[in-house]
């Protein structure tokens with residue numbers, strides 16, 4: 179500190195510090211530190227090292243909080259003199275640590291609330307955003323929200339539009355050949371290089387949906403591409419930056435599983451949260467599981483209530499189970515059930531029912547195909563997502 183302490187003060191502080199550091203060291207501890215830089219081992223491995231939690235850097239000190247004048251020059255020996263601050267996940271204000279209860283202080287920013295927000299019942303931004311389906315979840319032809327089961331809709335590589343099977347079937351029955359939206363003739367399933375060329379064209383034009391689709395094909399080694407997860411992650415990240423919630427979700431799954439990339443649960447959760455805040459239903463469900471497993475039942479319930487109200491049956495069952503085990507009220511469950519039912523109703527249409535029936539019939543007469551089947555099948559190829567991380 180500039181002229182506010184003597185040289186003797188500093189020398190004494192330095193001696194004390196060095197002794198304390200020495201006391202905290204041991205050969206074993208040094209070993210653990212080194213191990214942290216080794217390639218990470220998965221849970222259950224014999225070595226038993228888990229990734230260390232990285233402590234977030236403290237927010238910059240704000241001298242205004244305590245009414246001091248800001249220091250003229252930052253000294254490397256500056257001693258913290260103001261309370262560290264944290265951002266509240268509900269009001270998004272940066273507040274001193276003591277504005278939070280001890281329990282809330284231990285939480286990550288997205289699920290932490292200041293005392294004031296807890297008292298007034300101000301909800302987390304994480305729960306306020308994405309509680310309805312987004313516009314891009316609507317079928318561009320019938321304008322109804324797309325079914326949650328991705329097998330009941332398909333992406334067209336010509337225009338990158340995702341449409342429900344009901345509209346695909348209806349267009350086919352009206353004699354429309356080609357994409358039901360833009361009428362472009364689609365290459366046959368076997369013509370993967372032509373399909374890839376069409377995606378590439380949209381990709382080159384910077385279409386986020388094409389970036390996502392290509393990432394997905396690298397992820398699974400489709401369209402004649404060799405499976406390349408590193409490339410897939412890179413493209414998912416680009417698509418995620420452009421707001422594609424499915425890309426966030428797939429990144430979440432990839433980092434959570436940690437099979438093809440280094441496992442990173444914190445990163446996975448950040449991606450699930452980004453997806454959920456854009457209305458991604460499975461990501462929302464997974465966050466519910468995560469909070470439930472962490473013992474944050476109030477947050478788990480909030481996530482599952484949202485997920486159920488968007489039409490997710492698994493989430494509805496979780497809310498029901500929480501009700502039967504006394505962790506949710508009867509009103510919670512009744513509310514979730516009501517919203518779930520209306521979401522399911524909204525996703526229904528006679529054309530969609532007919533498309534499902536058509537697929538069932540197709541399966542039962544697989545040996546007896548009509549020439550028309552092949553043509554229509556091309557449009558029933560679902561653009562898949564990863565669905566493995568339902569716990």
Ligand SMILES: [Zn+2]
Nearest residue numbers: 266269292295
């Ligand atoms: Zn707050």
Ligand SMILES: [Zn+2]
Nearest residue numbers: 317320342345
């Ligand atoms: Zn439709």
Ligand SMILES: [Zn+2]
Nearest residue numbers: 336337357360
């Ligand atoms: Zn099209």
